[in-house]
Amino acid sequence: MNGYTQRIQPGRPAGDVVIVGGGPVGHRLAERLHHHGHQGTVTLLDAEPGHAYHRVLLTSVLDGGLDPADLELPPVPGARGRRDVRVTGVDRRRQRVGTANGESHRYDTLVLATGAEPRIPAVPGMHTASGRLIDGITGLRSLADCARVRGERVVVLGAGPLGVETAVALRRSGRDVSLVHPGPHPLNRWLDATAGDLLARHLVSLGIRVETGRSAARVEAGELVLDDGGLLTWDTLVCCTGTEPRTELARAAGLRVRTGVLVDGEMRTSDPHVRAVGDCAEHPGWFPGLLASGWDQADLLARTLTGHRSGGRRPRTVLRLRVPGLHLGVLGRPGLHREAGAAEGDVVTFSDPSRGRYATLAVDPAGRLSSAVLVGLPQALATLTQLHDARRPLPDDRLALLLGETAVGRRTSVLPPQDADTVLCRCNNVTALTLTGAWQNGSRSLRALADTTRVTTGCGTCADQIRELCAQLATAEKPVARHEPPVDARASGR
Amino acid sequence: MTTPQRLVIIGYGMTAHRLIEDLRSRDREGCWRITVVGEEPRLAYNRVALTDRLAGATERDLALAGPELLGDPLVESRTATRATGIDRASRTVLTTDGAPLPYDALVLATGAVAFRPPVPGADLPGCLPYRTLADVDAIRSAAVPGEPVVVVGGGLLGLETAEALRRHLGMRPYVVEAAPRLMPAQLDAPAARLLAVRLRHAGLRLHCGVPLRCVEADADGRVCGVRLEDGTRIATRLVVFSAGIRPRDDLAEPAGLARGERGGFLVDGHCRTPAPDIWAVGDCAALRGRCHGTVAPGYRMAEAVAGQLLGAPAEGPGLAADETDTVLKVPGTEVASVGDAHARTPGAVELSYTQGAQGSPETRYAKLVLDSDARVLLGAVLVGHGRAHPLLRSVLGRELPSSPEHLLLGEPRR
Numbered sequence: 001m002n003g004y005t006q007r008i009q010p011g012r013p014a015g016d017v018v019i020v021g022g023g024p025v026g027h028r029l030a031e032r033l034h035h036h037g038h039q040g041t042v043t044l045l046d047a048e049p050g051h052a053y054h055r056v057l058l059t060s061v062l063d064g065g066l067d068p069a070d071l072e073l074p075p076v077p078g079a080r081g082r083r084d085v086r087v088t089g090v091d092r093r094r095q096r097v098g099t100a101n102g103e104s105h106r107y108d109t110l111v112l113a114t115g116a117e118p119r120i121p122a123v124p125g126m127h128t129a130s131g132r133l134i135d136g137i138t139g140l141r142s143l144a145d146c147a148r149v150r151g152e153r154v155v156v157l158g159a160g161p162l163g164v165e166t167a168v169a170l171r172r173s174g175r176d177v178s179l180v181h182p183g184p185h186p187l188n189r190w191l192d193a194t195a196g197d198l199l200a201r202h203l204v205s206l207g208i209r210v211e212t213g214r215s216a217a218r219v220e221a222g223e224l225v226l227d228d229g230g231l232l233t234w235d236t237l238v239c240c241t242g243t244e245p246r247t248e249l250a251r252a253a254g255l256r257v258r259t260g261v262l263v264d265g266e267m268r269t270s271d272p273h274v275r276a277v278g279d280c281a282e283h284p285g286w287f288p289g290l291l292a293s294g295w296d297q298a299d300l301l302a303r304t305l306t307g308h309r310s311g312g313r314r315p316r317t318v319l320r321l322r323v324p325g326l327h328l329g330v331l332g333r334p335g336l337h338r339e340a341g342a343a344e345g346d347v348v349t350f351s352d353p354s355r356g357r358y359a360t361l362a363v364d365p366a367g368r369l370s371s372a373v374l375v376g377l378p379q380a381l382a383t384l385t386q387l388h389d390a391r392r393p394l395p396d397d398r399l400a401l402l403l404g405e406t407a408v409g410r411r412t413s414v415l416p417p418q419d420a421d422t423v424l425c426r427c428n429n430v431t432a433l434t435l436t437g438a439w440q441n442g443s444r445s446l447r448a449l450a451d452t453t454r455v456t457t458g459c460g461t462c463a464d465q466i467r468e469l470c471a472q473l474a475t476a477e478k479p480v481a482r483h484e485p486p487v488d489a490r491a492s493g494r
Numbered sequence: 495m496t497t498p499q500r501l502v503i504i505g506y507g508m509t510a511h512r513l514i515e516d517l518r519s520r521d522r523e524g525c526w527r528i529t530v531v532g533e534e535p536r537l538a539y540n541r542v543a544l545t546d547r548l549a550g551a552t553e554r555d556l557a558l559a560g561p562e563l564l565g566d567p568l569v570e571s572r573t574a575t576r577a578t579g580i581d582r583a584s585r586t587v588l589t590t591d592g593a594p595l596p597y598d599a600l601v602l603a604t605g606a607v608a609f610r611p612p613v614p615g616a617d618l619p620g621c622l623p624y625r626t627l628a629d630v631d632a633i634r635s636a637a638v639p640g641e642p643v644v645v646v647g648g649g650l651l652g653l654e655t656a657e658a659l660r661r662h663l664g665m666r667p668y669v670v671e672a673a674p675r676l677m678p679a680q681l682d683a684p685a686a687r688l689l690a691v692r693l694r695h696a697g698l699r700l701h702c703g704v705p706l707r708c709v710e711a712d713a714d715g716r717v718c719g720v721r722l723e724d725g726t727r728i729a730t731r732l733v734v735f736s737a738g739i740r741p742r743d744d745l746a747e748p749a750g751l752a753r754g755e756r757g758g759f760l761v762d763g764h765c766r767t768p769a770p771d772i773w774a775v776g777d778c779a780a781l782r783g784r785c786h787g788t789v790a791p792g793y794r795m796a797e798a799v800a801g802q803l804l805g806a807p808a809e810g811p812g813l814a815a816d817e818t819d820t821v822l823k824v825p826g827t828e829v830a831s832v833g834d835a836h837a838r839t840p841g842a843v844e845l846s847y848t849q850g851a852q853g854s855p856e857t858r859y860a861k862l863v864l865d866s867d868a869r870v871l872l873g874a875v876l877v878g879h880g881r882a883h884p885l886l887r888s889v890l891g892r893e894l895p896s897s898p899e900h901l902l903l904g905e906p907r908r
Contacts, residue, residue, distance in 0.1 A: 345849075352843040354866070397897035399845055403868055 014305035015040045015108025018097055020087045020249065022046030024054055025278030025294040026113030030076040032302030039306075042079040043105055045097075049084040053143060054457065056291050059322065061146050063169035068143050090253040092271055109273055109305060112250060112261055113298075116243035116279035116289070117141070121157065125219035134219070137237045140166050151235020152176055155224050157216055159186035161289075161321060163240030164203065168323045170238075171208050178209040178232050180224070185212055190319060190330045194351060195358050195373045202326045202356070243289060245280040258282055265314070267301045277301055285314065287333060292318040316389060320381075326356075327378040331388045332371030334362065345370065348398045352376075359402050367393035379404045382465070386423065424469065425455040425462040432469060439473050446470065498527040498568065501803065502587050502595050504577040504745070505603035506532025508541055509776030509792035511558045513601060514569060516800040521568075526599075526803060528569045531589055535574040537564075539627060542789055545658035545823075547630045556627070577604075580749040582769060599771050601799055602759050606739035606777040606787065611646065615709030620717030621733045624655050633734060639664030642730040644720050646706055647737030648676040650788075650820060655736045656698055657824045667698050668728050670720070672705035672737075680820050680831035681875055684848065688859050688877045692827050695855035701726065709733055741778045741785050754780025763812025764802065765795045773799045782815040790819060818873075819887060826855075828880040833873030833890050834863050841866035845898055860902050862886075869893045 017033060019026045022044045030044045046052060053071040060066040075081055086100040096106050118139025120126060128134055138148040140162060152175055156167045159181035167179040179186070185196030186203065203210050211226065218225040224232045245260035256262045256270040260282030267275040278294040286293055296315035303309070319330040345364040352358070357376035361384070364370045369388045374381045380402045387394060395401055423431050430453050443452045446466060450456050456463045501517070503510045510530055517526060532538070539556040547556060563569060572591065579588040586594035608623030610616050622632050637643070637659065645656040648671025656667035669676075675686035676693075690700055704722040712718035719729045741758035745751070751767050752760040758780030765773045765781065774780075775795035777787055786792065794813055802808055822829040837844050843864050850857030858878030865872055870893050874886045882902045889895065 347846075347848040349846045349848075350843065351845075352866075352868075354841045357843075396899050399868060399898055 014038065016043070016106065017041070017109045017111060017305065018043045018045065018105050018107035019111045019113055020045050020097065021113035021115055021278070021280070022048075022052045022081060022083065023113065023115050023278070024056060024073070024291065025115070025298050026111070027052050027073050027076065028295050029111060029113065029277060029298040029302055030079040030081070032299055033305065034076055034078045036302055036306035036308060038302070040108065042076070043107075044076065044079050044081045045085045045087055045099070045105070046081075046083050047086040048142065050143070052081065052083070055141070057457075058140060058143070058146055059165045059169035061143070062140075062149060062166065063172035065172075068146070071143070087249060090249055090274070092253055092274070095273060107273070109275065111267075111301070112269070112274065112276040112280055113278045114246040114249065114280045115141075116245045118145075118239055119242040119244050120239050121216065121241045123216045123219055136222075136235060137219070137239065139239050141243070149236045149238065153233050154178075154236045154238060155180060155232050155234040156238045156240055157181075158239065158241035159183065159210075159212065160189070160240060160242070161187060161319060163238075164199070165322050166238055166240055167203065167208050168206060171206050172324070176209075177207075178211060178234075179203065180211045180214055180216060180226065180232070182215040183212060186210070187321075190334065191373055192334070192360065195328070195360070195375050198353075198356055198358055198375045199321075199323075199326065199328060202323065206325075243279060245282065245288070247280060250274075250276070250280075260288060266304050267297055275301060287317045290317060290319060292316050318385065318388075327374070327376055327381060329374050329381040329385070330372070331369065331385060332362070334360070334371040334373050350377075350399070350402050361394075361398065363394060369394060377402060378464075424465050425453075428454045428457065430455050435466065435469055436473060439470070444470075496525075498524050499598040500596060501526045501528045501599045501601065502597035503528065503530040503601045503603055504587060505605050505742075505776070505778065506530045506534070506538050506571060506573065507603060507605045507776065508538060508558065508789055509605075509796050510601070510603035511538035512793045513603065513775060513796035513800055515563065516797050517803060518563065518566060518569065520800060520804055524568055526568065529595060530569070530571045531575050531577050531587070531595070532571065532573045533576045534626060534628070536627065537571060537573060541625075544624075544627065544630050545654055545662070547627060548634060548658045549662040553627070577745065580745055580751075580772075582749055582772075585771070597771070599803060600773070602745065602767075602772065602774040602778055603776045603796075604742040604745065604778040606741045606785075608735050609738040609740050610735050611706055611737060613706050613708050615711060615717070616735075618709055618711050618715065618717050620731055621709055621735065624651065624734050624736045625739070633659075633732070634663070636732050637663040637665055638731070640666065641732070642666045642668060642728065643732045643734060644668045644670060644728055644730045645734045645736055646670050646720075647735065648673070648700065648702060649679065649736070649738065650677060650822060652736035653677070653693065653698075654823050655734060657693075657696070659734070660697055665732075668730070669693075669698055669700050670704070670706055670722060670728075671700070671702045674703040676700070676702060677822070677829075677831075680818065680835055681829070682836065682861060684846065685829070685831075685859050685861065685875045685877050687852075688848075688857055689822070689827060689829050691853055691857070692855045692877075693824070696824075696826060701728075739777060739787050741780070743778055754783045754785060756780070756785060758785045763810075763814070764808035765799050765813075766802075766808065773802075775799055781813060784815040788820060821883065828876065828878045828883075830876045830879075830883045831874070832883075832887050833871070835861075835873045835875045837863045837873070839863070839865070839872050842872055843868050847898070847902065860898075862898055864894070 019029055026044060030042050033042050052073040054073055057071050061068055087097050088100050089098045096104050098104050118141045126137055138145045154170050154175050155178045156163050157180050159179050164186050167177050171177045186199050188196055200210050214226045216224055217227045222233060224234055247257045247261050250261040251257050261269055261276040261280055263269055263276050263281045263283050267277050269276050277297040279289055293315040317332050321328040348361045350359045359374045359377055361372045362370040368391055369384055372384055423429055434453055438449055438452045443449045455466050514528055538558045540558055543556055576590045577587050586596050588594050608625040623629050643659050643665040645652050645667050648669050652669055656669050659665045660667050675683060676689055704724045707721045707723045709717055710719045717731055717733055719727055720733060721727050743753050743758050746753045746759055754760045758778055759767055759774035760780045761767055761774050763782055765775050767774055776792040819832045844861055846861040848859050860879050861875045863873035871889045876883055879902060885901060
């Protein structure tokens with residue numbers, strides 16, 4: 001028995017892996033396969049031209065914070081990455097995929113990571129007679145979409161996470177922004193009325209025109225007519241009204257598809273040689289469209305394909321809204337405990353409207369967090385995220401947990417100070433220890449740390465914490481009177 | 495011995511009784527001779543315990559005055575007598591008895607009447623207010639076990655009345671409340687929802703958020719049903735009004751005394767009207783402009799006036815206008831509300847705990863209102879936390895001595 005048989009499941013080598021779709025999740029899978037020492041080739045095919053890029057950070061391009069070049073994902077060592085190659089068919093019998101330019105790639109394992117297409121609502125006037133979208137209307141899924149945003153006045157349709165982040169980014173770029181949404185408040189599928197209201201008020205305070213309880217009735221040249229007759233003028237109309245998983249390949253190949261490609265807990269489709277991950281995949285227990293979820297799926301799949309045990313982990317449902325000045329996070333699926341017949345266990349709610357803070361936690365009978373919504377409580381969000389990830393029970397004193405202090409007497413921190421093992425960048429699983437090491441090896445800025453450890457390149461919300469760590473490390477390095485003998489003296493035994 | 499001064503009290507309810515009791519026990523030297531004038535044909539009785547009357551309690555059971563007070567030479571009670579006016583110039587009270595009553599000090603304790611919604615049919619035979627012993631006796635005679643009864647008013651009193659009608663007289667109560675939820679003055683929305691679950695589980699039917707449109711009569715002109723604003727019709731022969739009270743302040747205007755914005759004799763934090771020798775206490779008093787309808791504030795007012803009559807200076811701001819501490823006396827509900835339950839204090843924060851599923855009568859709820867530092871307890875709303883209520887009441891206005899979980903649940907869970 002050599003070391004290899006411990007890592008590759010006997011009889012089921014993953015072999016040559018072809019990944020269709022080189023977006024963040026497909027890219028992540030390729031990278032993780034390499035990381036886990038995958039034996040066999042990895043081919044990564046993507047239909048978009050140009051470099052692979054981190055789609056989640058598109059809104060940073062919109063607000064001018066990042067250049068498109070900043071979004072580029074580095075090439076995966078050991079993988080064959082092909083861009084501008086559209087896969088047109090899957091031959092499951094021969095285990096081959098064919099492309100538009102006549103290539104044919106053989107696979108032992110095929111992974112569909114084709115993502116999702118922006119859904120454009122069927123509003124009269126949006127399309128020309130020939131079925132094309134009229135000028136100025138776009139989804140927000142690609143760099144090309146970003147380039148289509150022009151002019152001063154932008155109307156964003158849909159106030160889910162993407163719509164809200166898009167509206168905020170456009171507002172930060174100085175534009176006149178309106179946000180139209182049929183629900184009673186933004187992110188109404190995630191947030192209860194109180195949290196939704198706080199979010200709406202914050203958006204209004206940024207100068208965004210928020211039209212909730214409204215939908216688009218008709219599009220005319222440069223004008224949007226709402227269902228109540230209201231009019232909004234637009235130079236660009238951005239549709240953030242949901243996405244449709246790209247399932248054409250799967251359907252054509254005879255795989256089981258509902259809204260997305262149906263998969264089991266190990267991302268297997270109805271064909272054991274074909275898996276699906278990310279926005280194109282559908283599993284009853286998972287929430288589609290979240291980066292954390294897609295990346296977790298990629299991590300799990302890479303471990304499975306390289307013979308590692310998954311350790312019983314499931315993809316997390318974590319949403320951190322990237323809206324500056326508002327710390328809003330959702331863990332798990334809060335709607336579940338509000339639905340009929342649900343929830344044993346407790347619900348703990350904290351409301352501080354005068355300071356814009358709110359939290360609602362659903363705790364299961366074993367004391368662990370089932371789901372949570374937090375606004376304006378960044379420390380608690382970080383702590384609860386860790387406890388949620390690790391499935392550890394919450395401490396008894398929830399008020400202290402939420403406010404980071406005991407309710408009794410002096411303000412002392414109930415929680416232990418950050419230790420080396422604390423994960424600061426969850427997207428990339430980077431600990432304080434790793435960061436400290438990188439710092440000591442010369443990565444002395446946020447940018448440098450991002451290059452060496454990949455922190456802040458996921459959802460981007462760890463940036464503040466990392467900056468704080470940098471400040472602490474910088475202070476710690478200031479010369480201090482030493483009372484110990486220098487190292488050489490000790491080594492030489494004196 | 496100097497001649498005692500004359501105190502006249504108009505109204506002989508629970509607050510007047512407390513005033514008399516308190517004054518007599520502290521007035522060692524007999525400074526005051528008291529004449530209390532009461533409209534009802536009986537001595538003061540425990541109005542709060544009227545639901546026991548539904549169960550058959552006697553007048554003796556409900557009576558408040560003990561033999562000591564009854565034999566007291568310095569207390570004269572004139573029952574079945576109504577005060578008709580106050581002559582401030584001559585300092586006398588006019589009554590239905592005839593001769594004017596002179597006073598050195600006058601305390602108004604006229605109480606309140608049950609509010610009857612001004613809808614068609616509200617005074618038909620079969621519609622009864624719920625306020626006095628006579629009212630309750632009338633309800634008892636009209637009650638038929640197994641039959642429906644519509645109780646108008648889903649506040650504290652309405653719910654206690656409905657439950658008592660069910661428990662003691664075997665009737666089938668329908669509670670109609672115009673506000674969107676039960677006990678809106680004391681409870682927040684989650685607590686009101688859980689209370690509704692518990693009450694329904696106990697056999698009460700509830701209609702919230704719909705006002706009463708009219709009371710319908712049959713061919714004989716007696717009540718045969720009620721109709722709500724949304725068209726719902728409830729068949730019934732008995733309608734009980736427990737939809738709030740209105741202070742009895744008709745003596746104010748002729749006597750030149752100010753009234754509160756929403757009625758009642760306007761008094762300051764020491765229960766003083768603008769007239770230096772006239773006070774008002776209990777349900778008829780608008781303490782700093784605000785009327786109360788529960789017994790605890792009334793008792794505090796009575797004690798404050800007794801003190802002043804015995805020479806205690808009226809210093810400082812006096813009583814606060816909006817202290818609340820209410821417990822719903824319906825078995826199995828364990829519903830209580832203390833202090834600033836609606837977090838109206840600027841900067842206040844709220845912390846709530848719900849244990850159990852939404853629709854279960856076992857589900858418990860506690861909401862603590864804290865100051866902006868989240869340290870001092872300002873108020874609380876409780877459902878199903880009977881044990882924690884007295885503890886929280888004692889912490890009101892002070893820093894939490896331990897974690898909320900510990901206060902509510904005792905031992906740490908796990």
